[in-house]
Amino acid sequence: MALAEGVRAMTSTDTHKFSILIIEDEAGPRDALKMILRPFYDLYTADNAHTAMRLLRELKIDLVTLDLKLPDRQGVDLLQDIKLEREDAEVIIITGYGSLKSAMDGIRYGAAAYLLKPFNVTELISLINQTLEKKQRLDRLRALLKTPLLHWGTESEAAESWRLLSDEYCSVAQTRRGGHIRLDEYSEFAPVLSDLLEAKSRALFNHCCRVSCYAVLLGEHLDLPAGERRALAIGAFLHDIGRVGIDEQATTRPGGLGYQTRDLLQRHPEIGARMVLPLRLPAEVGQIISYHHEQYDGSGYPYGLQGDGIPRLARIVGIAQAFDHLAMEHPALHSPQAFEEAAEQIRRLGGSRFDPSLAELFARVIADTKASIPALVTSPRSTALPKS
Structure with a gap:
């Protein structure tokens, strides 16, 4: 119950409801994921790589759950395609055919997480929740990195840039202490780095x-x-x-x-x-x-x-x-x-x-x-x- 409330709180405070694309060729697991996630997210589904890539081009997808076994494309190859098409979309690999190599390949090509079937529902929702929270932080930092506000030419300019980054980080992270991360406290600044x-x-x-x-x-x-x-x-x-x-x-x-x-x-x-x-x-x-x-x-x-x-x-x-x-x-x-x-x-x-x-x-x-x-x-x- 507390976990569900946490997911609702996260999704309700955003300007949009998060969108998830479920890529799974088997109807049973696909329907199970839809039933679990529908209360919290806007859902889209694809049972093959071609449909998945079309949806990614047409829609604003925040997160993808990806099965490694698809009829028209291997999962890791599709992962590379997804990250090339939509680098900002997070990907969680959900598979019943896991191995150390596939896990390492997933990490190498940009997957945010890796989950083996059969999975625990609470574990899945918690993992998605954490991944989307992190996506919010990274998206805000990426936006700030693209602005002309950050300068690193001198120590004083660098200090001001770190203050801007820490304030922006604190506005979306749940680690705020007294409204500011201290630059002289490495343990507090480590997550920003x-x-x-x-x-x-x-x-x-x-x-x-x-x-x-x-x-x-x-x-x-x-x-x-x-x-x-x-x-x-x-x-x-x-x-x-x-x-x-x-x-x-x-x-x-x-x-x-x-x-x-x-x-x-x-x-x-x-x-x-x-x-x-x-x-x-x-x-x-x-x-x-x-x-x-x-x-x-x-x-x-x-x-x-x-x-x-x-x-x-x-x-x-x-x-x-x-x-x-x-x-x-x-x-x-x-x-x-x-x-x-x-x-x-x-x-x-x-x-x-x-x-x-x-x-x-x-x-x-x-x-x-x-x-x-x-x-x-x-x-x-x-x-x-x-x-x-």
Whole structure:
């Protein structure tokens, strides 16, 4: 009863009733979902991919429930189509044919959640409720990111931009304390940082989650002090925060990257470091953000540092972020082979791009843990900003 009242309260305070598209080819499960959700949402249904895409083009759909087995299109392929057509539509995969690979593919291609049949009705409604609440927050942050109100050029401009973001965030989140999130309280500001990355791009958010996991995995084999371990986890998650401060529409234009666009992208470490200055994070976090693209031989950017002149935690994150890109590009995505071969590439680049001792250790760590990595990077703790 309390859950139903919570759903009604959420839907009644919005300017529109949320719309859900149920994509399910079997009449029984489709009708069951309609019966469960009809009291709370505007519902549309499709029993094939063609109809689903037509409805997405014609209607304002807030959330999609997606079955992975369809007669005319595989579920993960349709998920990619949905996100290309309507990036702002959230997708919850509901399937009776779940596997770790399909769960990882779903996360990779932008699904908000993954639910196995048979499911608990309370669990389903709670999951939809949480997903739509988060969608509200992300939509508001995306709108603010597109305005000319945010500036990150100086520390004072960055502080004012964070105040605008926190006020906007608090207007839709249920975490308001005394009407304001304190910039000097990292534990209070952490949810804003996490949602801000996801508002920019879910792919970026997932990349940052994985990089934090890989960096922490390497850090655990280095006997780092507790303060450095915490800074490593936070800095790895925020290493690409500077991309939030860049208009990246130019990067998707036909014809490749021009010189000016490439120069802008290569400034994201210094932009990111300026962005977090007002947040009073540990100094090591700022160093990670500033230097994670520096290379051991001095050929990196933006400062051309080399060797031990690059702070050790930044060298660790540089390895972790490069490893993630290599693993995600591997033909055997999410397989132990993909992780092992990506780690071997890191080892071979030791002494040129990467610290040779760290690269060697990282390759050994991945070889020892490659079978458990898929579960590690899709676990709940890999999708949240490290706590203080």
